[in-house]
Amino acid sequence: MTTPLLKIENLSATVGGKKVLQGLTLTVNAGEVHAIMGPNGSGKSTLSYVLAGRPGYEITGGRVEFQGKDLLAMEAEERARAGLFLGFQYPVEIPGVNNVYLLKAAMNAKRKAEGKSEVDAYEFLQLVRGKMKLMQMDESFLSRGVNEGFSGGEKKRNEILQMLVLEPTLAVLDETDSGLDIDALKVVARGVKTLQSADRGVLLITHYQRLLDHIVPDQVHVLARGRIARSGGKELAHELERRGYDWVLEVA
């Protein structure tokens, strides 16, 4: 049996003393797309931050393996270089750091970890330009500060652009669909589909079903009170859209 891409076992975490994750178990295999849905405050964003290694979360139980390695023992930057990518729900604005600097530094960090030489400047620009075209982003974005003055939709596209440049093994996308109009949603979905392959996995964290019309998940999970309350196929998302979350919470 092959090693799962991501194996979360009985994970519990607190933030500021408050229990947010309470025994969450989830496995994502290579080639799979999983969607995590759930009401506000169910722990969706906490899960994404805990996976990415954001400080401020205390792990109180359980373990997480990423490609068989102990993910929680790794620093945030090591996780990224090992192939984990977090698409932020609220991407941070960093005035003064150009997008192109960030992309290049991130790409070279990953290449260095893989024992490769730094990317050639020309090849790098060609690569980035190609991905930007796919994301329908103007080249002027390259010389602008990271997310500085970007609209909500532009920030989300920029997240997906970074993902496409870094080519992660596992992409965790935290409400990448929120705040997008239908055209932007299609562009984002196209970006994610470009990345999909037999050896990669995607964890889509979303509040709404509509993204799942464009990226069809293999499994849908409902997160409630810090654990998976229910799992099913893509039809579960439709049921949630129709009936809301309350019935799942009642059953749980």
Next chain:
Amino acid sequence: MTALPTNRDENWRYANLRPLARARADNARADNTRPELGPHDLNLPRSLDGFERWVFCDGRFVAANPSPDSRVQLLDARNAGESFAALLDADLAAAGVDFSLARINAARGDQVVQIEVADDSPALQLELVFVATAPAASGTSYPRAQIVAGRNSRLTVIERHLTAGTGAADADTDSVINAACDVSLRPGAVLEHIRVQCGGARTSHFDTLIANVGENATYRLRTTTLGGLTSRTTAFIKLAGRGARCEFGAAIVANGTQTHDMFVEIDHAAPETSTREIFRGIANDRGKLAFNGKMIVRENAHGADSDQSLRSLLTGAGAEAAARPQLEIYTDKVRAKHGATTGKLDEQMLFYLLSRGIDRPQAQALLQWAFIEDAVSLVPVPALRQEIEQLIAARLNSVNSLGLVDLP
């Protein structure tokens, strides 16, 4: 002899004055036991296209490549002071302790470089390079520049302060510099004044700047303070004519045990005068920096408009920063905006960069870079700006390895 200020004096609380007090006060040029240095001994930076360059060693002229229409002349210090005081509408002999270093400079210095641009003259660009070589035991360097920008003239002056030893082993000499600069802008003049202080690790740099800005003239002053064991800049800028404007930007990095202190007073003494002031300082390791930005708005300065943005970043456990806006406003009809913050690196920004796989030291350096770039980007000469960026990059751990400076 004029007494030195002390830390008990109001505007001098943060300055490290010990090296000045300890150094021999005689003009370093008077020490005949030291060899005469030529321009080739001085490790000069690459010259800039379109700029005529004047090079000074320990306050005295050594070389120049003047342009045919050069407006630069060298004056004997004994004759320079009084004629200029009249031009400046400033009393250089003022008794206040804030001017005592300038008075000492006038008394001890032997040469003044004067730039006088005629009314309506075409744009002129020049660079003054002051190199300190003398050890403190030999004496103190007293460079002095006087700049007069005539009516509606356009002038760019780069003022650099460097240190060079007489040999490699001597490169970090403990030179002490007490520099002075007097500036007068006639009505409608625009002066870009770019100062770069990049002395060696053991240098102590002190300077006093006095400027008088006439009607509808614009004084753009961009300072970068990087070098030396310690530095102190004292600046008095008087917006004397209606519509006079000052745009001031300071970028300062204090590494190791460096102390940088800057006092800048901008006096709005006429109606509709305006100021834009940006200070960005980074204190690493056990570095200390202080910026005191004083704004005075006189009773008659109706419609004055001042804007101060003072920000310091602390990145070392033992680092200290004090950036203070200080306002003295004597009329109601003004706009005065000021903000001062001292903080650490933004944790959310840091995590965002880490989550992209960037090393922590690199991520920190990148954020420091972004922080100070606000002020550096104001330097209007691209080749010099790039040089300053490289100097700063070399001081911020591993920015170089990101290849930031050479990117398109």
